[in-house]
Amino acid sequence: MSEEKERVLLIIPAYNEEESIASTINSIRHFIQNTQLDFRLDYIVVNDGSRDRTVDIVKEMNVDLINLRTNLGLTGGFGAGMKYAQRHHYDFAIQFDADGQHLPEYIPAMVNAGKEGYNLVVGSRFVDKKRPKSLRMLGNTMISTAIKITTGQTINDPTSGMRLFDKRAIAFYVGAPNMAPEPETVSYLIRKKFKVKEVQVSMQDRVAGESYLNLRRSIEYMTRVAISILVLQPFRK
Template sequence: MNTNKKILLIIPAYNEEESIAQTIESVQNFREKYYDEYTLNYIVVNDGSKDKTSEIVRSLEVGLIDLKTNLGLTGGFMAGMKYAKRKGYDYAIQFDADGQHIPEFIPGMVDVGEMGTNVVIGSRFVTQKRPTSLRMLGNIMISIAIKMTTGKNIQDPTSGMRLFDKKAIEFYTNNPNMTPEPETISYFIKKKFVVKEVQVEMQDRTAGESYLNLSRSIQYMVRVVISILIFQPFRK
C-alpha cells in the first residue's frame, strides 16, 4: 500500500448516541495498529441529531462536521465528500456509525483502489452466498436492475461501505444529484468509472434501531429499482 496516500473515513451519524463511541473506538484501535502503513483520518458528520451524538463526538475530540439541520444521508455524506475534496484526500470511505462496518477490511478495499478502481464496494456476497429473505429479495432486484441497465453484476448494491478514489470524489461533489445509494453505483458504471466489489464481513447493529424497518425497506427497494430502470436513463 502506498504510504503517501491519504484516506478519510466519512461517518454519517443521526441519533447514534448509543453506538457512536464504540464505532469511533473501533476505528481508533484500527488506526493505531496500522498507523505506520498509511495516513488514515476520520470525521463524523452529525446530521442534525436530536440526541447526544454531537456532544459525545466532541467529548472524544474527534473531527466533526456538525449540521444543525437534518439533511438525511444524502446531504450528510455530501458534506463529508466535499470536505474530502477540499482537503485533498486520495480516498474517501463511507463508514456507518452504527457499528456494522469493520475497519479491518479497509486495507483490502484500498488495495483494490490502488489497482485503478474508482469505486470499491465492501460486499458481503462476493464469495459468500446471499441468504434467503424478503430484504435480500430487494437486494437481488436491485442487482438485476443494475445488470439490465449497465451489463455489470453487482452482488451487494445496498452495501453502505464504499471507497471512492480522487476522481470519483471530484465527480461526486460536482454533481448535486449524487446520493450514497445504489442508483449512484449504477450511474458511476454508466459514466465509465471502474467499479469493483471486495469481500467483507459486517456485524449486526451494536445499539439503537435502524430507520429501515421491513415496510420502509420494501418501499426503499421499490423506489431504487424504479429510479434505476425508469429515471436514471434521463440523467445527463
C-alpha cells in the same frame, strides 16, 4: 526520499447515534493503533442535526466534526463529508456507518483495490458468500438485476453502505447534481465509465438503536430504487 503515503478519509454520518458512536470511534482508533498501514487513515464525524448527545460525545473524544445544525438526511450528511474530502485533497474517501455495522479491518483491502485503479470500491457481503434467501434480500437481488440490465455489470451487494471513492470519483460526486450515497449512484458511475469493484467484507448487527428501515420500508425502498435504475436513470445525463 520515501513516497508520501496516500491519504484516506473515513466519513461517518451520524444521526442520533449516542449509543453507538463512541464504540465505533474506539474500534477505528484501536484498528489504527494496532495495524501497520501503508496509507494514512483519518476520520471525521458528520453530525446530521442529532437531537441526542451524539455531538457532545464526539467533542469529548476530540474527533474531527462537521456539525450540521439541521437534519439533512444521509444524502446531505455524506455530501458534506465528500466536500471536506475534496477540499482537503484526500486520495480516497470511505463511507462508514456510525452504528457499528462496518468493520475497519476491511479498509485495507478496499484501499488496495483503489490503488489498483478502481474508482469506486464496494464493501460487499456477497462476493464469496451466497446471498441469503429472505424478503429483504429479494430486494437486494432486484436492485442487482436492475443494475445488470442497465449497465451490463454484476454488483452482488448494491445496498452496501461501505463504499470507497477515489479522487476522481470524489470530484465527480461533489460536482454532479443529485448525487446520493445510494445504489443509483453505483449504477450511474458505471454508466459514466468509472471502474467499480466489489471487495468481500463482513458486517455485524447494529451496536445499539434501531434501523429506520423495517421490513415494509425496506421493500418499499428496494422497489423504488430498482424502478429508478430501470426507468429514470437511462434519461439522466
